Amino acid sequence: DQQVKQNSPSLSVQEGRISILNCDYTNSMFDYFLWYKKYPAEGPTFLISISSIKDKNEDGRFTVFLNKSAKHLSLHIVPSQPGDSAVYFCAARLNAGNMLTFGGGTRLMVKP
Amino acid sequence: NAGVMQNPRHLVRRRGQEARLRCSPMKGHSHVYWYRQLPEEGLKFMVYLQKENIIDESGMPKERFSAEFPKEGPSILRIQQVVRGDSAAYFCASSPVRGNTEAFFGQGTRLTVV
Numbered sequence: 001d002q003q004v005k006q007n008s009p010s011l012s013v014q015e016g017r018i019s020i021l022n023c024d025y026t027n028s029m030f031d032y033f034l035w036y037k038k039y040p041a042e043g044p045t046f047l048i049s050i051s052s053i054k055d056k057n058e059d060g061r062f063t064v065f066l067n068k069s070a071k072h073l074s075l076h077i078v079p080s081q082p083g084d085s086a087v088y089f090c091a092a093r094l095n096a097g098n099m100l101t102f103g104g105g106t107r108l109m110v111k112p
Numbered sequence: 113n114a115g116v117m118q119n120p121r122h123l124v125r126r127r128g129q130e131a132r133l134r135c136s137p138m139k140g141h142s143h144v145y146w147y148r149q150l151p152e153e154g155l156k157f158m159v160y161l162q163k164e165n166i167i168d169e170s171g172m173p174k175e176r177f178s179a180e181f182p183k184e185g186p187s188i189l190r191i192q193q194v195v196r197g198d199s200a201a202y203f204c205a206s207s208p209v210r211g212n213t214e215a216f217f218g219q220g221t222r223l224t225v226v
Contacts, residue, residue: 100145
């Protein structure tokens, strides 16, 4: 049972435009959500997070939106840059618990 | 990723051998998490340890897998009698506090079982 899903395996965007990566979850007890970026042969790098009591968090070019009623979160990257090309994972934490549940990832390609 | 050191980066083992994966957390971090990533999949939680204690091993396979985080030295993930299905990337993360809000990941160990 996949509790965190990223339904788009890949996304291609032109440099300078907005990238929108989506993530859906099923467990309403998740209390914290994170986005990680991963380059090939490297570990995931933390990007941005959001608590379940908020609906938006912004950090530079990255903004995460949380819609609790729809159990949906999204990561917006504006403007997109070629260096943003990587695999993006969303992850969720259950009740201040010990583990993160990851989605399957979305491969973002930003074309110059 | 800076600070969480995993070694080796690549490990090749024949079926039936043992694999030992090491993780040194960031300085000052006493919480270590192990995750496994199978090809084309997301990361799956395996185990959470604090110094000398296993706190949560709900994601660990029941047999052949074990983990430790001794008082001195790195955390070790040990896989006995490896099988082809164990081939994956194994990532370690560390954090200064419990709760996973900003766990920092190492570069991973890619295990290939031949």
